Amino acid sequence: MNMDDVARNGLVLLGCGKMGSAMLQGWLASGLPPGSVWVIDPKPSEWLKSTGVKINADLPASPAIVLIAVKPQMMGDALPTIAAMGNGATLFISVAAGTPISSLEQTLGAQSPIIRAMPNTPAAVARGISAIIGNVHAGAGHLDLAEELLSAVGQVVRLDSEDQMDAVTGVSGSGPAYVFHMIECLAKAGEAEGLAPDLAMQLAKATVAGAGALAEAADETPAQLRVNVTSPNGTTQAGLEVLMDEARGLPPLMKDTVRAAAGRSRELRNG
Numbered sequence: 001m002n003m004d005d006v007a008r009n010g011l012v013l014l015g016c017g018k019m020g021s022a023m024l025q026g027w028l029a030s031g032l033p034p035g036s037v038w039v040i041d042p043k044p045s046e047w048l049k050s051t052g053v054k055i056n057a058d059l060p061a062s063p064a065i066v067l068i069a070v071k072p073q074m075m076g077d078a079l080p081t082i083a084a085m086g087n088g089a090t091l092f093i094s095v096a097a098g099t100p101i102s103s104l105e106q107t108l109g110a111q112s113p114i115i116r117a118m119p120n121t122p123a124a125v126a127r128g129i130s131a132i133i134g135n136v137h138a139g140a141g142h143l144d145l146a147e148e149l150l151s152a153v154g155q156v157v158r159l160d161s162e163d164q165m166d167a168v169t170g171v172s173g174s175g176p177a178y179v180f181h182m183i184e185c186l187a188k189a190g191e192a193e194g195l196a197p198d199l200a201m202q203l204a205k206a207t208v209a210g211a212g213a214l215a216e217a218a219d220e221t222p223a224q225l226r227v228n229v230t231s232p233n234g235t236t237q238a239g240l241e242v243l244m245d246e247a248r249g250l251p252p253l254m255k256d257t258v259r260a261a262a263g264r265s266r267e268l269r270n271g
């Protein structure tokens with residue numbers, strides 16, 4: 001099965017909020033026909049209504065893929081809508097944080113191929129990264145199909161164990177929010193040094209975006225790229241002495257941040 005089969009047999013998207021929309025935007029931009037997509041969402045956005053996909057319409061009996069993008073707490077209400085497609089050829093992909101494959105199997109059927117994925121919102125501009133892991137019924141073909149689908153919105157990595165999903169969620173699933181907050185803080189700090197808000201925000205956004213692009217494109221490690229900015233006894237060194245402080249700086253703060261997010265992912269296993 002490949003994306004041509006998905007276009008032919010259909011993709012059902014259960015829940016089209018922030019994450020579902022980010023991915024759908026990427027798939028439509030990469031050529032998935034809107035007529036091949038069925039969306040189930042009680043509150044479809046204006047953007048969704050403008051795309052030409054089928055919204056809250058009768059569902060195909062056996063779509064190629066059902067992608068589950070509702071909140072973990074909404075699973076109980078949402079999954080029965082698609083449970084009839086279980087135990088057949090349909091591949092289920094869930095992006096819900098925390099919800100384990102075993103719990104999805106209980107509703108969708110123990111014979112269903114199920115893949116758990118953790119994407120992130122830069123998928124909207126095809127710059128996301130998704131980690132995937134499948135159940136025993138998700139064979140190589142299913143994993144390849146999930147990878148092909150998610151590759152349309154960014155990079156894809158395969159995990160060895162579902163246990164890794166909590167840490168992945170803490171790093172890359174939630175990670176864009178940490179970076180957006182860094183932009184906010186950098187701009188506010190610029191304002192505190194006397195810059196106008198618009199100028200400070202423009203500088204902060206371009207700096208984070210440019211540094212990210214350079215980190216991805218360069219052969220050097222991020223550590224070396226940092227050194228390349230840092231003149232001995234210059235301005236960056238003065239700034240980094242604060243930011244890199246092992247007791248009060250970013251290292252312990254980021255460790256605590258990711259630990260809290262991964263911990264919340266573990267808690268969500270129980271609904």
Ligand SMILES: NC(=O)C1=CN([C@@H]2O[C@H](COP(=O)(O)OP(=O)(O)OC[C@H]3O[C@@H](n4cnc5c(N)ncnc54)[C@H](O)[C@@H]3O)[C@@H](O)[C@H]2O)C=CC1
Nearest residue numbers: 015016017018019040041043069070071072078095096097
């Ligand atoms: N937002 C993010 O950055 C990421 C979110 N996720 C996961 O994606 C899932 C969705 O998160 P968001 O998009 O942020 O939430 P959201 O609240 O923006 O979207 C959820 C959507 O589900 C719809 N919905 C509610 N009840 C429903 C039902 N019974 N049937 C169908 N649709 C229903 C809502 O109307 C809403 O549009 C969550 O499980 C989250 O863990 C995963 C990675 C990143």
Ligand SMILES: O=C(O)[C@@H]1CCC=N1
Nearest residue numbers: 096097169173174175
């Ligand atoms: O905050 C959340 O629970 C979701 C999962 C990863 C990003 N957003």
